[in-house]
Amino acid sequence: MSSLTLALPSTSLASTRPVSAVVVSPLPLAAILDHHLRRGNDQDRVFGTLLGVRSEADNTVQVRNAFGVPYQAQGRGEVTVDMDHHKSLLDLHLKINPNEVVVGWYATSPQLNSFSALIHNFYTAESSPSPAIHLTLDPTTLAFTAYTASPIGTSPRPDHLAFIPVDSIMRLHEQERAGIDLLTSNLTSLSNSAAASKELGADLPVSTPLATMYRLLTKVSVMLDQVLEYVRAVAAGEREGDERVGRALLETVGVVPTASQPQQAQKKGTETKGFEEEFNAHLADVLMVSYLANLVKTQTELSSRLNLLV
Amino acid sequence: MSVEQQGAFEDSYTQPYGSAYFISVDPIFEEQITEAVSLIARSRPENVRVSYISQFAAAAKAASPTPALDSEEQDDQVQEKKEIEEDSDETKQAKRKVIRDLLSSIKGLRLEGTDKEFEGFANLLLSLILSLFPSTDVDFPTLILILSDALLFSADRTANPTLSSRYASLAILFNSLPTTASPSLRLTVLLKLITYASTNDDFTVIAPALARLESWLLEWGFGPGTPGEEEGNAAVASVVNSLVNKSKFVEARELLIAHLSSPSAVEGKAATPSASAAKLASQLITLSLSLPTIYDFSALSTIPSVSTPSTPRLAQLLTIFQNGDVAAFEQFAKSNAAVLDEHKLVAEQLETKLKLLALAELCSKKVGETVSYEEIAEALKLKAGANDDGEEVETWVIDAIRASLISGRLSQSLASLHVTRAAPRSFTTEHWTQLASRLQGWRQSLDAILDSVAKGVNVGGGEGVGAVEVSQEGAKEESA
Numbered sequence: 001m002s003s004l005t006l007a008l009p010s011t012s013l014a015s016t017r018p019v020s021a022v023v024v025s026p027l028p029l030a031a032i033l034d035h036h037l038r039r040g041n042d043q044d045r046v047f048g049t050l051l052g053v054r055s056e057a058d059n060t061v062q063v064r065n066a067f068g069v070p071y072q073a074q075g076r077g078e079v080t081v082d083m084d085h086h087k088s089l090l091d092l093h094l095k096i097n098p099n100e101v102v103v104g105w106y107a108t109s110p111q112l113n114s115f116s117a118l119i120h121n122f123y124t125a126e127s128s129p130s131p132a133i134h135l136t137l138d139p140t141t142l143a144f145t146a147y148t149a150s151p152i153g154t155s156p157r158p159d160h161l162a163f164i165p166v167d168s169i170m171r172l173h174e175q176e177r178a179g180i181d182l183l184t185s186n187l188t189s190l191s192n193s194a195a196a197s198k199e200l201g202a203d204l205p206v207s208t209p210l211a212t213m214y215r216l217l218t219k220v221s222v223m224l225d226q227v228l229e230y231v232r233a234v235a236a237g238e239r240e241g242d243e244r245v246g247r248a249l250l251e252t253v254g255v256v257p258t259a260s261q262p263q264q265a266q267k268k269g270t271e272t273k274g275f276e277e278e279f280n281a282h283l284a285d286v287l288m289v290s291y292l293a294n295l296v297k298t299q300t301e302l303s304s305r306l307n308l309l310v
Numbered sequence: 311m312s313v314e315q316q317g318a319f320e321d322s323y324t325q326p327y328g329s330a331y332f333i334s335v336d337p338i339f340e341e342q343i344t345e346a347v348s349l350i351a352r353s354r355p356e357n358v359r360v361s362y363i364s365q366f367a368a369a370a371k372a373a374s375p376t377p378a379l380d381s382e383e384q385d386d387q388v389q390e391k392k393e394i395e396e397d398s399d400e401t402k403q404a405k406r407k408v409i410r411d412l413l414s415s416i417k418g419l420r421l422e423g424t425d426k427e428f429e430g431f432a433n434l435l436l437s438l439i440l441s442l443f444p445s446t447d448v449d450f451p452t453l454i455l456i457l458s459d460a461l462l463f464s465a466d467r468t469a470n471p472t473l474s475s476r477y478a479s480l481a482i483l484f485n486s487l488p489t490t491a492s493p494s495l496r497l498t499v500l501l502k503l504i505t506y507a508s509t510n511d512d513f514t515v516i517a518p519a520l521a522r523l524e525s526w527l528l529e530w531g532f533g534p535g536t537p538g539e540e541e542g543n544a545a546v547a548s549v550v551n552s553l554v555n556k557s558k559f560v561e562a563r564e565l566l567i568a569h570l571s572s573p574s575a576v577e578g579k580a581a582t583p584s585a586s587a588a589k590l591a592s593q594l595i596t597l598s599l600s601l602p603t604i605y606d607f608s609a610l611s612t613i614p615s616v617s618t619p620s621t622p623r624l625a626q627l628l629t630i631f632q633n634g635d636v637a638a639f640e641q642f643a644k645s646n647a648a649v650l651d652e653h654k655l656v657a658e659q660l661e662t663k664l665k666l667l668a669l670a671e672l673c674s675k676k677v678g679e680t681v682s683y684e685e686i687a688e689a690l691k692l693k694a695g696a697n698d699d700g701e702e703v704e705t706w707v708i709d710a711i712r713a714s715l716i717s718g719r720l721s722q723s724l725a726s727l728h729v730t731r732a733a734p735r736s737f738t739t740e741h742w743t744q745l746a747s748r749l750q751g752w753r754q755s756l757d758a759i760l761d762s763v764a765k766g767v768n769v770g771g772g773e774g775v776g777a778v779e780v781s782q783e784g785a786k787e788e789s790a
Contacts, residue, residue, distance in 0.1 A: 003329040003485045004500075004522065006515050008474045016425060018478065112331040114323045145329075150482060151430040152334055152437055154345050154423070159323075159335035162433045164482050167518070214763045221756050228749045235742040243609055243737040246745060251731065253748045280762045287766050 003165040010059055020059040022133055022146035022168040026180055028052075028066035028106075029137065029144065029170065035068035036108040036139045045109040047071055047119065049086055051093060051100040054130055061103050061133055065093065069105075079115050083122070090126075102126045104133035110145070112136070117161040120149050134163065144168060325441060330486040332437045339405060342434060343370035346412065349431045352422045366412060373404035406442050406449075413439075413453050416460045421471070428471035432461055432479035436486060445491040454491075458483055458499050462506045477507060477515055493530035493538070497545055500526070508552040513561070520561060523549065524568040533572055534587060542569075543586035550593060559601055566594040571613045585620065592619040595628050596653040599660060605667060605715055607631045608736040623649045632736065636664050636691060662709075665690050669706060670715040673732035680726040700725055 008018040028050060039046045048068040054061050067089050071081040090102065105123045107116070116134065123132040134147045146168035152160040172180060227249065234241030323335045347366040351359040413435075423431065435457055443450045461479050480503045487496055500519065507516040523546070527533055532542025546569045553562040570590060595616060598604045607628060610616050619625055623646050630638050643650060643657045650657055672689045673681060683700040686692075692702050700722070707727055710716050718729040734741055 004481050004519055006477055006481050007518055008478060008515055009512075018474070112324055112326070112333065114333050114335050116324070116331070117333040117335070147331070150433055151426070152332065152433040153342065154349050154427045154430045154434070156426070156430060159333065160337070161333050162437065162482065162486075163331040163333070165329045165485060210763060210766050214760070214767050217756065217760045217763060221753065221760060224749060224753050224756065228746065228753060231742060231746045231749060235739060235746045237739065241737075241742055243612070246737045246742060247606075247733065249745055249749075250734070250741065253745065253752065279759055283762050283766055 003167075005165075005167040008059075010056065017056075017130060018059055019061055019131065019133060019148050019166050022061050022063065022135070022166055023171050024063045024135070024144065024146075024168060025065075025176065026170060026172060027176065028063050030183075031066045031068075032106050032108060032135075032137050033139065033142075035066075036137075043073070045107055047081065048106050049090065049102055049123070049126075050104045050106055050133070050135060051090075052103040053099060053101070054103065063103060063135065064100055065097075066106060067093070081119060081122075086126075102132070103130075104135065106135040106137060108137050108139050110136050110138040110143070112147075112163055114159060116163065117149075117159050120161060120163075121158045124149070133166065135168070144170075325437075327440045327486040327488050328491075330482065332433070332440065332486070334437060339374050340367065340370040342438060343367065343408060343412065346431060346434055346438075349421065349423050349427060350412075350416055350419065353419045362415075366408065369408045369411070370405075373401060373408050402442065409438055409442055409453070410449065413456045413460075417456060418463065419460065420463055421460060423471055425471045425475040428475050429479060432457075433482065436483055440486065440488070445488040451492065451495045454483070454487070454495060455498065458502055462502060473510055473512065474515070477503065477512070480506075493532065494541065496526075496530060497532065497541065501545055501548060504549055505552055508556055508558075511556060513553075513556070513558055517561075520549070520565060523565065524572055527569070528572055534570075534584075539584060540586055543584070543590060547586065547590060547593075550590070554597075559597055560603070563594065563597040563601060563604070566590055566597065567610075567613070570594060570615050587615045588618055588620040591615040592621050592624050592653070595619055595624045596655065599627065599631065599663070600655055602659070602663075603713070605663065605670070605713055605733070621649060621653070624653070631660075631664065631667070634664075635668060636661060639664050665706065666710050666713060666715060667735055669710050670732055671735045673710075673716045673718070673727070673729045674734045677729050677732055680721075680724070680728045683725040683727075686727065 005020060006018075007020050010017055032046075032048065035046050035048060046068055048066055050063050051065040051067075052061060052063040069082060069086045069089075071079055073079050093100065102123065104127060105119060112134075120132060120134055123134075126132070131148055134149070135144055136147070137144045146166045147163040148166050149161045150164050151157075152162050230239075230245075231241075231249070233239045234246075323337075324331060324333045344363065344367050347363050351362050354362055421428065421431070439450070439453050439457065443453060458480055461476055461483070480499070484496065484499050484503065487499070500523070504516050504519060504523075507513070527542045527545065530538070532538040532545065534542070536542075546565065550562045550565055553559075553565070570587065591613070594613075595610070598607065598610060610628065611632060616628070617625055627639075627642060627646075627649075630642060639661060643660075647657075650660075668689050669686060672685065683703045686703045686707065687700075690703075690706055692706075704720060704722075707716075707718075707720060711718070714733075716729060716732040718727050718731070720727050
């Protein structure tokens with residue numbers, strides 16, 4: 001069952017400010033999984049620190065980074081967590097990016113236990129004055145859940161805590177997309193042959209604006225094909241169309257300059273052409289300028305070298 | 311080795327309830343009760359406080375299996391905790407009695423305390439109930455409801471604890487209801503929360519709950535076409551009422567649309583909607599008609615129960631808005647003034663909306679063209695004065711643009727409107743075909759652009775490499 005997170009109003013005190021949602025970037029999730037896969041043979045789960053940013057405007061916590069903290073379990077009921085390791089790594093991270101602070105901790109097991117309460121207390125102190133969050137990642141299903149802690153009893157005891165679920169979502173930041181695309185394309189090509197990796201290699205030297213534009217245009221045209229297929233099926237009466245989709249599409253198409261005048265069917269052809277021609281001509285101009293610029297550059301380079309020789 | 315290691319994380323103090331976890335290491339029943347009671351006692355008259363606390367403390371002590379534990383015994387207790395819990399039915403019964411008494415003593419009491427104390431108190435009582443009473447127990451729903459009432463009971467707004475901590479505590483209670491708890495109990499708790507927050511005007515707080523209400527109703531078996539349909543409809547009706555009472559018409563309408571168009575309702579098209587659904591449909595039509603921001607009425611026709619609302623006249627009125635004109639409405643209004651009055655619909659407002667729709671319809675046939683003021687005046691049946699200068703037409707057009715029905719440019723000197731976009735009144739196959747042809751056009755021009763960009767990429771790439779080569783050669787020469 002999905003849990004309920006209320007949009008509680010902000011308070012002036014940081015320690016009582018509610019957490020309305022936890023936004024996780026793909027990077028920390030990948031780091032947590034990586035940590036889990038590299039765990040020792042005798043361990044069934046790993047812990048670590050979550051770094052991120054708190055947004056005071058909407059009370060969300062953004063998890064942007066994570067690092068593992070080693071621990072040792074000695075028999076029943078005894079766990080030693082290497083807090084020195086946490087402190088020194090945290091220092092290093094803060095040197096790189098002082099904006100990302102400790103927001104909580106993670107564990108790679110969907111089940112909580114009494115150590116969760118004790119570890120959580122440590123992280124509450126680390127992330128003070130704001131409350132810490134706890135993220136559990138199930139390594140088999142890859143499902144993750146975020147919790148905040150709430151005391152049980154009027155006189156708070158460190159080992160009496162209720163962990164309350166908070167809405168958690170994964171969000172990919174625009175800036176990360178290129179990197180994630182590259183990573184995931186590698187993933188899919190793993191199953192394919194070496195040909196795919198060769199293709200990937202060709203893509204790797206990241207690209208001129210024009211090449212990027214080429215890629216984006218290809219993407220758009222693929223998406224357009226999908227939409228066209230749907231619209232055609234609906235128009236031909238093969239499937240029931242959703243009116244809302246139709247209206248949204250019509251609005252979108254209206255914004256596209258070349259296709260905005262469908263009423264003038266004959267005129268439309270010429271106008272589309274006009275736009276294309278203009279675009280092509282402009283593109284040719286740009287290419288010419290860049291060619292000439294390169295030519296000039298080469299020329300000067302040559303002449304300076306020749307001057308040296310002479 | 312690994313077995314032993316896993317054992318390190320196993321303990322009997324952690325209990326998952328619902329989607330929350332409660333962790334209490336070595337809980338001592340007597341202490342827990344005393345803590346809870348001392349907070350409750352603050353709301354009691356001073357002269358009975360002490361006796362009240364000691365009464366419960368004594369009861370709790372009597373209920374605990376081994377009243378005085380020294381530390382050694384406690385360790386043994388930990389090892390055998392499971393056994394003890396399972397064995398001593400008597401103890402459990404005694405503890406349950408204490409909890410029952412405790413909860414009946416907080417009925418109608420205004421709890422006092424700081425936010426932190428209140429939060430802890432609520433969690434404490436909740437964990438006691440959850441650990442001692444299985445969700446199938448007959449007393450379980452009653453106790454949960456008493457607790458939720460007590461959490462929400464407050465005499466005035468400013469009192470400590472604050473409203474937000476009350477909301478938060480009830481949300482925790484809702485989240486920690488075990489999966490085996492009855493759906494009605496969940497719904498009741500949720501409705502309590504929604505009603506309480508709406509009486510205090512805290513709609514932003516419960517917005518997430520409202521957004522999920524429909525999916526929960528379906529999940530819990532209150533969706534249309536199920537045995538729990540009536541209960542679900544009643545719940546939606548009560549939420550909608552509290553929203554309407556606070557003038558939250560847009561939210562109320564969204565909730566109604568979500569509820570009436572939920573999947574199972576659409577599937578069961580053949581079945582006639584129940585009386586309660588028909589009532590909700592009437593409310594939906596009324597809200598859609600009276601809200602000044604809603605102009606899309608064709609979307610409503612996909613909702614089955616809307617065609618058979620509890621007031622059949624409303625369906626007729628909706629049809630006029632879907633494809634009728636002002637004249638048809640005037641006729642309707644003349645003979646059905648009582649119906650309009652009953653649903654608090656204002657004839658003038660409706661007429662205005664209808665005229666704007668007519669304007670949009672006119673414009674949607676002329677996207678990319680110009681429409682003269684005369685045409686607009688004729689479509690709207692405006693009787694313009696001699697020296698009006700089209701001002702009235704302009705007002706109407708501006709209103710339509712503001713309602714985002716159309717967009718375009720007015721030209722006063724030419725007395726015409728250049729339409730760049732207009733929302734069609736209903737979305738037909740014709741529109742789909744039109745959309746397909748526009749998309750096709752877009753696709754083609756995109757292909758052409760793609761071609762030239764592809765050329766550009768090849769040319770630019772080759773030339774760039776050449777330049778690099780030259781400079782490398784130059785470097786070589788230099789080093790030589």
